[in-house]
Amino acid sequence: MSEQPGFTPEQVIRPVSRGIVAAGIAGLTGATMIAVLWATEPGTLPTRTRAAFAGLIVIGLSWTVLALWSLLRRPLFAADRVIGARLAVVFSAATALVSAVIAGPLAGLPGLLLTAGAVLLLVRARAWRDRLRSQAAQRGWI
Amino acid sequence: MPDVNRNRRAAHCSDVTDRQRDALLVIRAQLGDRSALTELVGHWHLPVWRYVRAMLGDRSRADDVSQEVWARALRALPRLRQPERFAPWLLTIARRSVTANIAGGYDRNAPDEPPPTPDGAQMVLDRTQVSDGLAGVPLREREVLILFYLHDLPVDDCAEILGVPPGTVKSRLNRARRLLRDRMIEKGYDA
Numbered sequence: 001m002s003e004q005p006g007f008t009p010e011q012v013i014r015p016v017s018r019g020i021v022a023a024g025i026a027g028l029t030g031a032t033m034i035a036v037l038w039a040t041e042p043g044t045l046p047t048r049t050r051a052a053f054a055g056l057i058v059i060g061l062s063w064t065v066l067a068l069w070s071l072l073r074r075p076l077f078a079a080d081r082v083i084g085a086r087l088a089v090v091f092s093a094a095t096a097l098v099s100a101v102i103a104g105p106l107a108g109l110p111g112l113l114l115t116a117g118a119v120l121l122l123v124r125a126r127a128w129r130d131r132l133r134s135q136a137a138q139r140g141w142i
Numbered sequence: 143m144p145d146v147n148r149n150r151r152a153a154h155c156s157d158v159t160d161r162q163r164d165a166l167l168v169i170r171a172q173l174g175d176r177s178a179l180t181e182l183v184g185h186w187h188l189p190v191w192r193y194v195r196a197m198l199g200d201r202s203r204a205d206d207v208s209q210e211v212w213a214r215a216l217r218a219l220p221r222l223r224q225p226e227r228f229a230p231w232l233l234t235i236a237r238r239s240v241t242a243n244i245a246g247g248y249d250r251n252a253p254d255e256p257p258p259t260p261d262g263a264q265m266v267l268d269r270t271q272v273s274d275g276l277a278g279v280p281l282r283e284r285e286v287l288i289l290f291y292l293h294d295l296p297v298d299d300c301a302e303i304l305g306v307p308p309g310t311v312k313s314r315l316n317r318a319r320r321l322l323r324d325r326m327i328e329k330g331y332d333a
Contacts, residue, residue, distance in 0.1 A: 005191040006205040009183040012212040013176075075216045079174030132173050135225070139166045 016070045024067020031060030078132055081125035088118035161226055168225035179219075182228075183212065189293060190236050196276050196288050197240045207243050211236045230299040233289065237303055244281065278325040283318035290315060 038045065038053050045053070076084075096111025164185070170178030190211055195204035215235050222231060276284050289300045290311075297315075301308045 003201065005187065005208060007209060009180065009187045012183050013179055073217060075220050077172055077174035077220050129173065132169050136166065136169045141166055141170060
């Protein structure tokens, strides 16, 4: 059994390509901008323009789906979970605050609920990370 | 002692160390330590590929299926709750991928499971002999030989990976040894 695999361990754990992530963000931004532009047009757009807009939205969303699919295929480790949960807390709290300031206290309620959910995620993510750290410490890893 | 791998007994100490090493690497990888993940994959890259290669008998398919195994394993790794069970867990994933890629499945023309019997055909086999004779052994028996002899796994771990009781693993091992012995005799080895 002197045969060797045709791929290396490094290829197995290759991180998600930054290009794909950038394309996904650009696609989402472009699709959103065009959709907003289309939705806020006062009159009816010509058929060709609507077809062009629809095509561009589909292209943008396709890149977004590809980027999301690539990200979902990679493992979500404890450190990623904690970072993700922190971001969720910050952004949901900001959404709640801005909504409440602009449209009144009731408008901030959905953001508040999202913040509560994000805090719960953060607590669970930190507990999981701490449990793993203590297991690693028990096995002699500093 | 028909269910004890003699290679395994000799390598017991290093096996315990390997389990501890894997467990720590799994925990560090679950924490997000990229170097631990690289080391873990580096240790198991070849064993997984060899298992798949021996089961499928085709190198290019072994490459494809092994990469599929790693994609599944890495996605599920953060949810592995028993890091010391990494080896049987990984090989279970490998077995499922192999099963999905074998045309006709394992059970094609497979005989009924006989009850566990005393090991009348036991013989001492080394890894090279096992590897040489594997290609001529049916899949069901081949996989138990690979797990028990080439991966040095205990019967309980083999049972977990194969999804059968330990007694069935023992009876398959007995039959597999007999089949392998027949193949070896055909190839010119002495019984």
